[in-house]
Amino acid sequence: MTLPIISSGVVCPGGFGNGALRERWRTARVSDASESHEYDVLQVDRDAPELRRWESEPRLRRASPISYYLVEAASQALEQAPHIDRGRVGVVGTFFLGCLVYTVRFYRQITSEGRRSASPVIFPETVFNSPLSHLVSVLGLGGPVYSQVGDTSCWSSALRTAQTWLARGTADHVLVIGAEEFEMHQLDAFRAGGLFRQQLNVAEGAGAVLLGRDDTAAITGIRKVHDGFSFGNSAQAAEAARQCLQCVPPNCPVMETASGWMAHIAERAAANRRKISHPAGKIPEAATASCAWNTIIAAETISGGSEQEIAVPFWGLSQQCAMAVCAAPNAVRQS
Amino acid sequence: MRAAPRARAAVTGLGCVTALGKTHADTWSNVYLGRSARAPLTAIETEGCRVREGAQAELPDLGGLNARQLSRLSRASRLALPALRDALHQAGLLDEHGRSRLPRFDICASTTACGMEKGEEFLRGVWSGRNVGQTTRVRHYQAQQQIREMQQFFGFAGPSMIVANACAGGGNAIGHAADLIRSGLAEAVLAGGYEALCDLVFAGFDCLQSLAPEQCRPFDTGRNGLMLGEGAAFLVIESEESAKRRGAEILGFVTGYGHGTDKGHLTQPSQDGAPLEAAMRMALKDAQTGANEIDYVNAHGTGTPLNDRAEAAAFARIFGETGARLSSTKAALGHTLGAAGAIEAVLCLLALRSGQIPPQINLQDPEPLVADALARTGERAEIKTAMSINLGFGGSTAALVLAQP
Numbered sequence: 001m002t003l004p005i006i007s008s009g010v011v012c013p014g015g016f017g018n019g020a021l022r023e024r025w026r027t028a029r030v031s032d033a034s035e036s037h038e039y040d041v042l043q044v045d046r047d048a049p050e051l052r053r054w055e056s057e058p059r060l061r062r063a064s065p066i067s068y069y070l071v072e073a074a075s076q077a078l079e080q081a082p083h084i085d086r087g088r089v090g091v092v093g094t095f096f097l098g099c100l101v102y103t104v105r106f107y108r109q110i111t112s113e114g115r116r117s118a119s120p121v122i123f124p125e126t127v128f129n130s131p132l133s134h135l136v137s138v139l140g141l142g143g144p145v146y147s148q149v150g151d152t153s154c155w156s157s158a159l160r161t162a163q164t165w166l167a168r169g170t171a172d173h174v175l176v177i178g179a180e181e182f183e184m185h186q187l188d189a190f191r192a193g194g195l196f197r198q199q200l201n202v203a204e205g206a207g208a209v210l211l212g213r214d215d216t217a218a219i220t221g222i223r224k225v226h227d228g229f230s231f232g233n234s235a236q237a238a239e240a241a242r243q244c245l246q247c248v249p250p251n252c253p254v255m256e257t258a259s260g261w262m263a264h265i266a267e268r269a270a271a272n273r274r275k276i277s278h279p280a281g282k283i284p285e286a287a288t289a290s291c292a293w294n295t296i297i298a299a300e301t302i303s304g305g306s307e308q309e310i311a312v313p314f315w316g317l318s319q320q321c322a323m324a325v326c327a328a329p330n331a332v333r334q335s
Numbered sequence: 336m337r338a339a340p341r342a343r344a345a346v347t348g349l350g351c352v353t354a355l356g357k358t359h360a361d362t363w364s365n366v367y368l369g370r371s372a373r374a375p376l377t378a379i380e381t382e383g384c385r386v387r388e389g390a391q392a393e394l395p396d397l398g399g400l401n402a403r404q405l406s407r408l409s410r411a412s413r414l415a416l417p418a419l420r421d422a423l424h425q426a427g428l429l430d431e432h433g434r435s436r437l438p439r440f441d442i443c444a445s446t447t448a449c450g451m452e453k454g455e456e457f458l459r460g461v462w463s464g465r466n467v468g469q470t471t472r473v474r475h476y477q478a479q480q481q482i483r484e485m486q487q488f489f490g491f492a493g494p495s496m497i498v499a500n501a502c503a504g505g506g507n508a509i510g511h512a513a514d515l516i517r518s519g520l521a522e523a524v525l526a527g528g529y530e531a532l533c534d535l536v537f538a539g540f541d542c543l544q545s546l547a548p549e550q551c552r553p554f555d556t557g558r559n560g561l562m563l564g565e566g567a568a569f570l571v572i573e574s575e576e577s578a579k580r581r582g583a584e585i586l587g588f589v590t591g592y593g594h595g596t597d598k599g600h601l602t603q604p605s606q607d608g609a610p611l612e613a614a615m616r617m618a619l620k621d622a623q624t625g626a627n628e629i630d631y632v633n634a635h636g637t638g639t640p641l642n643d644r645a646e647a648a649a650f651a652r653i654f655g656e657t658g659a660r661l662s663s664t665k666a667a668l669g670h671t672l673g674a675a676g677a678i679e680a681v682l683c684l685l686a687l688r689s690g691q692i693p694p695q696i697n698l699q700d701p702e703p704l705v706a707d708a709l710a711r712t713g714e715r716a717e718i719k720t721a722m723s724i725n726l727g728f729g730g731s732t733a734a735l736v737l738a739q740p
Binding site: 033059095098103104106107108111115119120123124126127128129130132133134137140145146147148149150151154158160163167170185188189192193194228229230232316318319320 | 499
């Protein structure tokens with residue numbers, strides 16, 4: 001597998017563009033829906049001009065925040081590659097929670113006000129693939145489109161989808177995007193699921209990488225994706241993490257990406273590995289968006305010349321581990 | 336640039352659970368006889384809805400699980416697990432304990448609502464201050480949980496991808512699985528979809544006034560809505576070499592896959608059917624098959640005025656002069672959303688094998704553009720090649736070409 005990364009885009013609580021990953025992130029103290037606990041949540045500035053510029057798009061008038069995050073991140077990546085044929089750009093969107101804001105709002109409406117009061121405007125926006133439908137319409141993309149869901153390992157399966165499309169000629173370029181929007185019930189769910197038992201900071205946003213077939217314009221590349229390390233409990237997760245890391249040589253540095261209950265498992269699995277950390281510390285947990293951000297950070301680190309190769313694990317959160325190995329274009333070419 | 340195909344995608348197992356049967360054999364005989372599963376719904380709350388009927392499946396037995404384990408499973412898993420068992424059994428891939436003979440499979444699956452009723456229970460729990468059982472509800476809501484349960488129930492591991500392209504997702508999952516095989520990126524893939532009825536989605540379609548107040552009548556000029564249903568279907572797809580190596584019977588091939596997005600509107604297909612036509616032509620080209628070689632088309636055919644008009648237009652332009660037979664089985668089984676494309680691919684494969692054509696039921700005044708093509712009850716013909724087509728919210732389209740071995 002060789003997947004050249006042509007460009008990228010970021011919407012995060014630190015702002016907009018790749019540089020925002022190094023900025024100070026907006027943090028707010030937020031109560032969960034049951035008003036029993038408060039947490040520090042890292043949220044995107046939803047009133048920022050970078051997002052509001054899309055409000056005039058008819059398709060986005062009633063869209064949820066996640067659609068705005070997707071469009072902005074994808075737009076940044078495409079603006080850096082102005083000469084590509086947008087009619088041949090495919091899109092794979094990855095989602096852990098998807099359109100949470102409207103889903104909760106719609107269900108609250110039908111349970112509190114009755115089914116006769118359900119809004120036909122809100123319901124379509126609850127569907128997983130609505131954000132990508134808006135995205136391809138607004139940005140005029142003409143290639144294939146998949147919305148893929150799952151735990152954070154679905155980022156790796158999206159990379160494999162991109163690989164398949166590029167290999168089969170279904171698309172000339174593929175945008176792979178991770179996006180999540182915060183909604184307060186997420187805190188109740190994470191607490192019930194035990195995700196707050198270890199240090200975990202919830203965040204939201206989006207990250208996009210534009211992949212192509214031709215590596216001459218690449219900032220870096222993805223040499224290989226290792227996935228399918230399934231687990232059902234913490235013991236199996238430890239074994240899956242160990243097997244996943246065994247796929248790269250011992251001297252390959254590993255990016256620190258784990259959070260929550262997987263953090264100590266990942267720490268143990270990578271105990272003898274050299275670690276790569278983001279200068280501002282570990283990226284908070286925005287599920288698929290974090291996967292995108294970590295991939296972008298690895299790509300930037302490699303293009304900066306300080307590393308030739310970095311393993312970026314996606315530890316899942318509930319089902320399987322996976323890993324992408326990012327490498328300098330010349331290293332990818334030689335592989 | 337198109338890479339040269341390195342392998343053919345052979346189907347060696349198929350299985351489904353629908354409102355007309357707990358196995359593919361039961362479903363097939365009832366569909367062919369022209370039955371409809373429409374009945375009052377009991378699995379979900381419909382109080383206050385304009386329509387209170389649909390196609391509800393009877394949950395098959397899952398031997399080996401106790402009552403507590405069963406109660407933790409989402410309804411989606413209660414449908415998906417037996418459908419996958421049906422497929423693995425037919426492929427000869429289950430041992431005497433009901434476990435997979437192969438330790439690794441790729442999975443390509445489709446769903447739109449995952450284990451939604453667990454998510455609904457969770458939200459009601461939060462709002463009522465009820466904390467007991469919330470952990471289970473959170474864990475069993477998400478789509479990857481149903482995949483994990485498949486892996487644990489049958490004892491295999493491997494990469495999984497869950498495509499949520501609304502009602503086209505089942506076709507996408509199968510098409511993508513075939514692409515993985517044909518690209519040499521996978522040797523054996525379990526591909527399919529699952530969908531369980533749930534309050535949120537039913538109320539959503541009801542508020543859109545998309546549900547048929549009486550019988551669902553695809554391609555009838557008096558059609559007035561769809562019938563929501565539930566079910567699951569899976570195929571075992573492997574390279575032809577893999578199938579031959581292990582002596583498996585090849586039931587058919589996935590020879591073509593086309594897909595795309597109708598960018599015009601979030602919920603309404605373009606009325607000229609052009610985006611769907613593009614996906615259908617892409618599938619034909621991929622299969623290196625002419626339109627006149629397609630003997631049967633299983634339409635998306637929801638029974639809504641806009642969907643069927645777009646689909647009839649696309650069908651007429653491609654197959655208007657070819658004599659291909661056409662039907663929508665959603666009048667019988669309901670619209671199973673993320674599972675629809677998978678269930679309909681199973682029906683196409685069974686038509687290839689049996690020469691029986693699923694009839695278009697509930698017709699009174701056929702849509703003129705396709706009137707001559709609509710299959711009648713009891714029709715038989717040699718079906719060498721079939722096409723299954725799907726459209727979905729968000730404009731997703733998918734078309735599969737399936738061929739006899």
